[in-house]
Amino acid sequence: MSDVKCSHCQLVFDSTVMIEEKDNLYFCCKGCQGVYHLLKDDGLDAFYDKMRNNTIAPPLENDKDSSSFDLESFKQRYIKTDADGFSRVDLVIEGIHCAACVWLNEKILNETEGVLEVSINFSNNKAKLVWDEDTVKLSTLIEKIRLVGYNAYPYDFNEVSQQSIDAKRNYISRMGVAIFGVLNIMMIDVAKYAGYFLGMDREVLHMIHLVEFLFSTMVLFYSGWIFFKGAYYGLKNKIINMDLLVSGGATITYFYSISILFGAKGQSYFDSVAMIILFVLVGKYLEVLGKKSAMDSMDRMKSQIPLEATIIENGVKKVVTLDEVKVGDIIEVKNGEKASVDGVSIVKLATFDESSLSGESLPVEKQKGENIFSGTINTGNVMRYEATKNYANSSLSTMMNLLEDALASKPKIEETTNRLSQHFSLSIIILAMLSFVGWYFYSGDFEKSLIITISVIVIACPCALALATPIASLVGISWATQKGLLFKEAKFIETFAKATTVVLDKTGTITKGKLTVKHQSKVLNEEHLALLYALLSGSTHPVSQSIKKYLEATAKEIDALSLENIEQVSAQGMVAHYGKIELLGGNAKLMQRHGIMVEKSAYTVYHFAIDGVLISSFELEDSIKENVTELIAYFKKKKIDIFMATGDSQEVASRLAKEVGIENFMSQMSPLDKANKIKALKEQAEIVVMVGDGINDTLALSYADIAIVMGSGADVALAMSDVVVQNNSLLGIKDAFVISRRTYRFIKQNLLISLLYNLITIPLAIAGYVMPLFAALSMSLSSLLVVGNSMRIKQKNKKLKKEK
Amino acid sequence: MNEVLQLELIVGIIVTFILITIFVLSAKKGNFDDQKKMMDGMLFDSPDDLRSAAQQEAKQEEMRKKKRESKELDK
Numbered sequence: 001m002s003d004v005k006c007s008h009c010q011l012v013f014d015s016t017v018m019i020e021e022k023d024n025l026y027f028c029c030k031g032c033q034g035v036y037h038l039l040k041d042d043g044l045d046a047f048y049d050k051m052r053n054n055t056i057a058p059p060l061e062n063d064k065d066s067s068s069f070d071l072e073s074f075k076q077r078y079i080k081t082d083a084d085g086f087s088r089v090d091l092v093i094e095g096i097h098c099a100a101c102v103w104l105n106e107k108i109l110n111e112t113e114g115v116l117e118v119s120i121n122f123s124n125n126k127a128k129l130v131w132d133e134d135t136v137k138l139s140t141l142i143e144k145i146r147l148v149g150y151n152a153y154p155y156d157f158n159e160v161s162q163q164s165i166d167a168k169r170n171y172i173s174r175m176g177v178a179i180f181g182v183l184n185i186m187m188i189d190v191a192k193y194a195g196y197f198l199g200m201d202r203e204v205l206h207m208i209h210l211v212e213f214l215f216s217t218m219v220l221f222y223s224g225w226i227f228f229k230g231a232y233y234g235l236k237n238k239i240i241n242m243d244l245l246v247s248g249g250a251t252i253t254y255f256y257s258i259s260i261l262f263g264a265k266g267q268s269y270f271d272s273v274a275m276i277i278l279f280v281l282v283g284k285y286l287e288v289l290g291k292k293s294a295m296d297s298m299d300r301m302k303s304q305i306p307l308e309a310t311i312i313e314n315g316v317k318k319v320v321t322l323d324e325v326k327v328g329d330i331i332e333v334k335n336g337e338k339a340s341v342d343g344v345s346i347v348k349l350a351t352f353d354e355s356s357l358s359g360e361s362l363p364v365e366k367q368k369g370e371n372i373f374s375g376t377i378n379t380g381n382v383m384r385y386e387a388t389k390n391y392a393n394s395s396l397s398t399m400m401n402l403l404e405d406a407l408a409s410k411p412k413i414e415e416t417t418n419r420l421s422q423h424f425s426l427s428i429i430i431l432a433m434l435s436f437v438g439w440y441f442y443s444g445d446f447e448k449s450l451i452i453t454i455s456v457i458v459i460a461c462p463c464a465l466a467l468a469t470p471i472a473s474l475v476g477i478s479w480a481t482q483k484g485l486l487f488k489e490a491k492f493i494e495t496f497a498k499a500t501t502v503v504l505d506k507t508g509t510i511t512k513g514k515l516t517v518k519h520q521s522k523v524l525n526e527e528h529l530a531l532l533y534a535l536l537s538g539s540t541h542p543v544s545q546s547i548k549k550y551l552e553a554t555a556k557e558i559d560a561l562s563l564e565n566i567e568q569v570s571a572q573g574m575v576a577h578y579g580k581i582e583l584l585g586g587n588a589k590l591m592q593r594h595g596i597m598v599e600k601s602a603y604t605v606y607h608f609a610i611d612g613v614l615i616s617s618f619e620l621e622d623s624i625k626e627n628v629t630e631l632i633a634y635f636k637k638k639k640i641d642i643f644m645a646t647g648d649s650q651e652v653a654s655r656l657a658k659e660v661g662i663e664n665f666m667s668q669m670s671p672l673d674k675a676n677k678i679k680a681l682k683e684q685a686e687i688v689v690m691v692g693d694g695i696n697d698t699l700a701l702s703y704a705d706i707a708i709v710m711g712s713g714a715d716v717a718l719a720m721s722d723v724v725v726q727n728n729s730l731l732g733i734k735d736a737f738v739i740s741r742r743t744y745r746f747i748k749q750n751l752l753i754s755l756l757y758n759l760i761t762i763p764l765a766i767a768g769y770v771m772p773l774f775a776a777l778s779m780s781l782s783s784l785l786v787v788g789n790s791m792r793i794k795q796k797n798k799k800l801k802k803e804k
Numbered sequence: 805m806n807e808v809l810q811l812e813l814i815v816g817i818i819v820t821f822i823l824i825t826i827f828v829l830s831a832k833k834g835n836f837d838d839q840k841k842m843m844d845g846m847l848f849d850s851p852d853d854l855r856s857a858a859q860q861e862a863k864q865e866e867m868r869k870k871k872r873e874s875k876e877l878d879k
Binding site (some may be wrong): 046050052084085086099102103107110116117120121122123132165168169170172173176177180184203204207211214218 | 806809810813817820824827828831832834836837838839840841844848850852853856860863864867868871872875
C-alpha cells in the first residue's frame with residue numbers, strides 16, 4: 001500500500017482506493033476522472049500547470065436541473081441588458097480554490113460562442129458574465145461550469161453592491177496617491193534634515209520645500225478630500241468630528257508651511273500634512289474592506305435561497321417565483337430541496353434538516369400541522385405543505401433583513417470613540433484660537449502668535465492619545481494571533497476586557513457537533529456485524545454514518561454483503577432483506593411498528609433487529625469538546641455570568657448543562673430567541689460575549705457586543721464575528737479573555753501617560769515656551785513612551801501566569 | 805548645477821503626475837478590484853495567456869460590432 005496523488009484534484013489517497021488508468025493516472029473518484037479527461041480533450045490541460053502545488057476539492061456532484069436559469073422570472077430578477085443588447089448576470093461560483101480554478105472557469109466560458117465577457121473575482125468568488133442571449137442560453141453556460149466540477153448561483157447585484165465596490169475603488173486610488181506622496185516626501189526629507197544639521201543653500205532648500213508642497217497638496221486635497229467632506233457634513237449637522245480635527249490640523253499646518261515656502265522664517269511641515277492624512281486613511285480603508293467582505297459573505301448566503309417554488313394549483317404543478325407564493329398556496333418540496341416560505345405540513349410525516357436554523361445536526365420529524373420553516377431542507381420523501389407566510393415575512397427573509405440591518409449598524413464602538421474625540425478636538429481648537437487671540441493682543445506680533453498657535457495644535461495633536469489604544473491593541477492582537485486568535489478590529493479588545501456575560505451556543509461550541517457511539521448493549525458476532533454494516537452502508541443519515549464509523553474502528557474485519565429490497569422509512573430508519581432474513585435498523589418507533597419492545601432512553605438510540613428479534617442497541621451522543629470544564633471554571637473565577645443557548649430539547653440541554661457545570665441554560669431557542677436573549681441581557685447593562693459557529697447563531701452574534709466564532713464556523717457567521725478562534729479550541733476563548741484584559745490594562749496606562757504629557761506640555765506651548773519644531777519632537781517623544789510601555793504587554797510572563 | 809536639478813525636477817514631476825493620473829483612472833475602472841488575481845497574473849501569466857487575452861478583446865470588439873449591425877438592421 002502506498003499514497004498516490006489524484007491526477008485531477010491532487011489530493012493524496014491510498015493507492016488501493018484509487019481508480020487506476022494507464023500512463024500512471026490515478027483518480028480518487030469518477031468525478032475527478034471525468035473532469036480530467038474532459039479538460040484533456042478540450043485542450044485545457046494547462047489547468048494542471050497553473051495549479052502548481054495547490055489542491056482542489058473533488059468536483060461537486062451537480063445533477064441539478066439548470067433550466068430554471070432560463071425562466072422568465074429568473075430573467076426579470078437577475079438578468080440585466082446593456083445598451084448593446086447583451087445580457088449580464090452576476091454569479092457566485094462555488095468550488096473555487098486557487099488561481100487555476102479562476103483561469104479554468106473563465107477559459108471554458110470565454111471559449112463558448114456567444115460569451116462576450118467573463119470576469120471572476122478571485123477574492124470573493126463572484127463572477128460577472130456578459131453574453132448574447134440570441135446565441136447561447138444561460139443554462140448552457142451554467143452547465144459548462146458544472147461540467148468541470150464547479151457550481152454557480154446568481155446573486156442580486158444591486159445599488160448597494162455597486163456602492164460598496166465604488167467605495168473600495170475610491171479608497172484604493174486615494175490611498176495609492178497618499179502612499180506615493182508620502183514615500184517621495186520621506187525621500188526628500190532625508191536631504192532636508194541632513195541640510196538642517198550640515199547646512200544647505202537657501203535656493204536648494206526652497207526647491208525641496210516646493211517639491212514637498214506639490215506632493216503634500218496632492219495628498220491633502222485629493223487623498224484627504226474624504227476628511228474635508230466628513231468635516232463639512234459634520235459641521236452642517238453641528239457635530240465636531242475626528243474628520244474636522246484631521247482636516248483642520250492638516251490644513252493649518254499646510255498653510256503655515258506655505259508661509260515658510262514664501263519666505264517666512266521657520267520649519268515647514270509638509271511631511272506631517274501628508275503623513276497625518278495617510279495614516280488615518282489606512283485605518284478608514286481597513287474598515288471599508290471589513291464591511292465589503294461581510295457583504296460578500298451575505299451575498300454568498302443569499303445565493304443559497306431557492307429561486308422558485310413548486311405550487312399545486314387545482315391539482316396541477318406550477319413553478320413560480322418566491323414573490324408569487326401567496327398565503328394558503330400548497331407547496332411541494334422534493335427530497336433535497338429547500339422550503340421556500342414558512343408554512344404548515346399537510347402530509348402525515350416528513351423530515352427536515354433544520355441545521356441552518358437550530359444548529360441541530362439530526363433531521364427533525366414533522367407531523368401533519370407542524371411548522372415548516374423557509375430555508376430548511378427536506379431530507380425525506382416528496383412532501384407538501386401550506387404556506388402561512390409570504391416570502392418577505394418568512395423566517396429566512398426576516399433573518400436576512402435583520403442581518404443586513406446589523407451589518408449597517410455594527411460600528412457602535414466607533415461612535416463612542418468619535419464622541420470622545422469630538423470633545424478633545426473641540427477643546428484643542430478653542431485653546432489654539434484663544435492662544436492666538438491672547439498672544440496677538442498681548443504682543444501685537446502676528447507671526448509669533450501664529451507660531452504659538454501652530455505649536456499648540458502640533459503639541460496637542462492627539463498622537464499619543466490616539467496611539468494609546470491602537471498600539472497596545474496591536475501588541476495584544478499580534479500576541480493573540482500567535483495563539484490562533486483573530487481579532488478583526490483592535491477596538492474589540494476593550495469591549496472584550498469589560499465583558500460581564502458569556503452566552504455559549506451548544507452544538508459546535510460546547511459539543512463537537514458530531515455523534516459518537518457512547519454505549520453498545522451487546523457485542524455482535526461476525527455474521528450480525530456484516531449484516532448491520534451492510535444495512536448502515538445503504539444510508540447517509542448522520543446516525544447510520546456514526547455507527548458505521550464506530551464499527552469500522554472497533555471491528556477487525558467486516559465481510560461485504562449486499563442486501564435486497566432496501567426501504568428507507570422516513571424519520572424512523574431502514575428495512576432490508578438478506579435472502580430470507582429481514583433486517584431492521586432505526587429508532588424505537590420503527591421497532592414498535594414491527595412489534596419489538598425497546599427501553600426508553602434520554603439519548604439518541606439506534607436499534608438493530610433481525611427477523612423481529614432485537615440484536616443490539618447503540619446509544620449515541622454529541623461528544624463534549626475538550627477543556628469545556630476548564631473554560632467554565634475560568635469564567636466562574638472571574639465572576640463572568642455564563643449562559644448556554646441551544647435549539648435542542650429541554651432534556652438534552654439540561655443533561656449537558658449539568659455535565660459541564662453551567663447553571664443557566666436555555667433550550668428550544670430559535671435564532672430570533674437567541675438574538676432576543678442577547679438584547680435582553682444588554683438592556684440589563686451587561687456586556688455580552690456570544691460564542692457560536694452556525695448560520696443559526698449569526699443573528700445573535702450580530703446583536704452581541706463581541707461575537708466569537710470558531711474557525712470552522714459557517715461563512716456568514718465568520719463574517720459577523722469580531723474574534724475568530726482559528727484552532728477551534730475552547731481554550732482559545734480563555735486566551736482571548738486573558739489577552740484582552742491584560743492589553744486593556746496597558747491601554748489605560750498609556751492613556752494616563754498621554755494625558756499627563758498633554759497636561760504638562762499644552763500650558764508650556766500656550767505660554768510660548770515651545771517652538772513648533774520642539775513641539776513636534778516632544779509629540780514624538782510622548783508617542784515613543786506609549787509605544788515602549790505597550791511593548792511590555794508580552795514581557796511579563798510570570799505575572800501572566802498569575803492572571804490565568 | 806541648480807538649473808540641471810530644476811529641469812530634472814520639472815520633468816520628474818510631470819512624469820509623476822501623468823503616472824498618478826493613469827493609476828487613479830485605472831483604479832476607478834476596477835483594475836485593482838481583485839488584488840489576488842492581479843498579483844497571480846503578474847507572476848505567472850504565460851505568453852499564451854496574454855495571447856488569448858488579446859484574442860478575447862478582438863472577439864469582444866467583433867461581437868459588439870455584429871450586435872450593433874444586427875440592431876440597425878432590425879430598425
